[in-house]
Amino acid sequence: MAEDLQEFLTGLDAEIRAMGDWGAVADYIPELGRVAPDQFGIAVALPDGRVLTAGKAAQPFSIQSVSKVFALACVLGRIGEQLWLRVGREPSGDRFDSILLLEQEKGRPRNPFINAGALVVTDELLTGRTPRQALSEVLSFVRAAAEDDDIHIDKAVARSEAENGHRNTALAHYLRSFGNLNNPPEHTTGTYFHQCAIEMSCIQLARAGRSIAGLPNAPQMLSPRKARRINALMLTCGQYDGSGNFAFRVGLPAKSGVGGGLLIIAPGRASIAIWSPGLDGWGNSKMGTLAAEKLAEFTGWSVFG
Ligand code: DON
Numbered sequence: 103m104a105e106d107l108q109e110f111l112t113g114l115d116a117e118i119r120a121m122g123d124w125g126a127v128a129d130y131i132p133e134l135g136r137v138a139p140d141q142f143g144i145a146v147a148l149p150d151g152r153v154l155t156a157g158k159a160a161q162p163f164s165i166q167s168v169s170k171v172f173a174l175a176c177v178l179g180r181i182g183e184q185l186w187l188r189v190g191r192e193p194s195g196d197r198f199d200s201i202l203l204l205e206q207e208k209g210r211p212r213n214p215f216i217n218a219g220a221l222v223v224t225d226e227l228l229t230g231r232t233p234r235q236a237l238s239e240v241l242s243f244v245r246a247a248a249e250d251d252d253i254h255i256d257k258a259v260a261r262s263e264a265e266n267g268h269r270n271t272a273l274a275h276y277l278r279s280f281g282n283l284n285n286p287p288e289h290t291t292g293t294y295f296h297q298c299a300i301e302m303s304c305i306q307l308a309r310a311g312r313s314i315a316g317l318p319n320a321p322q323m324l325s326p327r328k329a330r331r332i333n334a335l336m337l338t339c340g341q342y343d344g345s346g347n348f349a350f351r352v353g354l355p356a357k358s359g360v361g362g363g364l365l366i367i368a369p370g371r372a373s374i375a376i377w378s379p380g381l382d383g384w385g386n387s388k389m390g391t392l393a394a395e396k397l398a399e400f401t402g403w404s405v406f407g
Contacts, residue, residue, distance in 0.1 A: 125380030125388030166359030209280020311373030353404030
């Protein structure tokens with residue numbers, strides 16, 4: 103099985119590169135706009151401890167919104183159910199950086215993966231902590247989950263977003279006006295921009311997802327109940343207004359980032375990371391989604407059977 107899968111991944115890399123239909127990199131964070139779109143990598147962590155790879159699987163990239171999964175895991179570990187008083191768990195149907203529903207729903211973001219919800223999660227992470235301590239909690243979580251200390255924050259990306267992150271700044275202030283932000287908005291956004299600027303390779307990211315996938319060799323980072331709930335949120339909200347399309351095409355819980363990364367969970371079977379920096383119209387990796395679709399078809403790993 104692993105041999106067939108390795109052969110498939112090698113072929114997939116060649117197929118994706120031959121297509122040349124990469125999508126466009128995010129340029130609203132200027133530092134990300136400098137990344138070449140024509141790149142692809144994939145890593146699949148299996149229950150026996152092996153990590154199969156193809157393409158640029160060892161190349162670090164900016165994980166961006168994939169970090170929201172790890173921040174959420176930290177906060178759920180700390181305060182559990184209380185988080186849901188501040189943030190919902192329904193898909194929003196709007197873009198990841200939309201402010202629309204926030205007014206209608208009185209400052210309680212729809213879910214922890216849209217930017218407004220992720221800012222609330224990061225704000226919660228700051229309770230009783232300095233921004234530096236909160237950031238170090240997320241980074242330590244990711245390093246422990248991947249069992250790899252060579253994971254770092256790209257400060258140039260964080261700075262680039264801080265200098266241009268007017269929408270997130272607006273969201274943070276808007277949340278604060280509804281009483282749903284406890285820290286000075288610049289502390290919350292500053293921590294959030296740095297958390298998003300964590301750099302990881304597909305190999306590191308696939309390893310970090312093993313505990314969410316409940317793989318037997320994974321470090322114990324989460325209770326099975328929390329992992330189940332994070333998977334449910336990834337399936338319903340992980341690709342924002344593209345979540346229905348992703349569930350239809352791939353059928354697996356996943357979280358995207360505008361750096362072109364995807365963390366995909368096949369519960370009990372595999373933790374998968376794909377990177378291709380060109381994006382589709384929803385801000386999710388274009389070739390990454392196609393590769394995930396082909397992988398799910400080949401393996402039959404869709405949670406829908
Ligand atoms: O807040 C932002 O806009 C970025 N730091 C992260 C957004 C993101 O990754 C959306 N995902 N596809």
